[in-house]
Each structure stands twice: as structure tokens, then as C-alpha cells.
Amino acid sequence: MLDAKVAELLNAQVNKEFYSAYLYLDFANYYVDQGLDGFANWYKIQAQEERDHAMLFMQYMQNNGCKVSLDAIDKPDKILDSFEAPLKAGYEHEQYVTSLIYAIYDAADAAKDFRTMQFLDWFVKEQGEEETNAEGLIKKFELFGSDPRALYLLDGELASRVYSAPSLVL
Numbered sequence: 001m002l003d004a005k006v007a008e009l010l011n012a013q014v015n016k017e018f019y020s021a022y023l024y025l026d027f028a029n030y031y032v033d034q035g036l037d038g039f040a041n042w043y044k045i046q047a048q049e050e051r052d053h054a055m056l057f058m059q060y061m062q063n064n065g066c067k068v069s070l071d072a073i074d075k076p077d078k079i080l081d082s083f084e085a086p087l088k089a090g091y092e093h094e095q096y097v098t099s100l101i102y103a104i105y106d107a108a109d110a111a112k113d114f115r116t117m118q119f120l121d122w123f124v125k126e127q128g129e130e131e132t133n134a135e136g137l138i139k140k141f142e143l144f145g146s147d148p149r150a151l152y153l154l155d156g157e158l159a160s161r162v163y164s165a166p167s168l169v170l
């Protein structure tokens with residue numbers, strides 16, 4: 001069994017990861033409505049990754065004898081009023097998720113729960129990549145987004161993203 005505080009935070013993270021998937025589906029839907037199918041594809045795949053994260057947290061808890069309790073998922077509430085708005089909201093959201101992962105790490109450290117710290121190492125690295133990707137999208141959009149032809153090419157680049165399963169296997 002895991003430390004009670006650590007288990008509580010891991011369980012909360014399951015919900016946060018499903019919320020992330022929901023949020024990115026909302027972004028994908030926005031871009032579908034705008035006719036930017038490449039941006040939509042990028043966020044649909046992002047949503048699949050977030051679902052994977054939720055499943056990994058659940059599996060880790062279950063591997064350690066913890067009961068998982070599924071809570072209601074919040075409605076996505078970011079205001080999507082420009083092509084750039086989801087990109088900025090996504091970057092902010094990933095920074096928030098990083099802070100959540102760090103808080104679980106902190107609790108695991110305080111409980112001398114080295115197993116959970118080792119499990120979380122993958123997520124610490126993953127969050128670094130998520131933030132870099134999200135920030136990179138903003139930079140590209142700021143460089144090219146105001147030119148329709150460049151935006152068309154950027155949309156094409158994002159259309160080529162394919163899903164790959166997480167490298168962490170439990």
C-alpha cells in the first residue's frame with residue numbers, strides 16, 4: 001500500500017489527466033470548426049496521450065494495491081476566440097500539470113516513497129517535453145500564423161503527427 005497522501009494525489013491526477021484529454025479534444029473541435037484540420041489532428045493525438053497518462057496512473061495505483069475512485073471531469077472552460085488562444089491555453093495548462101506532478105513527487109519524497117518517485121520520473125521528463133512542444137507551437141504560430149500560405153503549410157505539418165503509445169510500460 002502507498003502512503004495515504006500520495007495515494008490521494010495519484011488518484012486526483014487520474015482525473016486531471018482525463019481533464020487534459022477533454023480540454024485538448026475541445027481544442028481539436030475548435031480547430032475542426034475553423035477548418036484547420038492539422039491543428040485539430042495535433043490536439044486529437046494530444047488527447048490520446050493524456051488518456052494514456054490517466055491509464056498509467058490508474059495502473060500504477062492498482063499495481064500497488066490502491067483502489068481508484070473516478071470523479072466527475074470538469075467541463076473545458078478555456079476561451080477559444082483566436083487561432084492562437086488554444087496554443088497559449090495549452091502551454092499554461094502543461095505548466096500547471098508540471099506543478100501537479102512536482103507536488104506528488106514532493107509528497108512521495110516526504111513519505112520516503114522511492115517507488116512512486118521512480119514511477120514519477122517518467123512524468124517529470126514527459127512534462128519537460130510537453131512544455132517544450134507547447135511553447136514551440138506558440139513560437140511557430142507567432143512567426144508564420146499571420147501569413148495564410150505559411151499557416152496552410154504549418155497546418156499540413158501538424159496533420160502529419162501520428163499517435164505512438166507511451167514509452168512507459170507498467
Ligand code: MG
Pocket residue numbers: 017020049050053097
Ligand atoms: Mg499528461
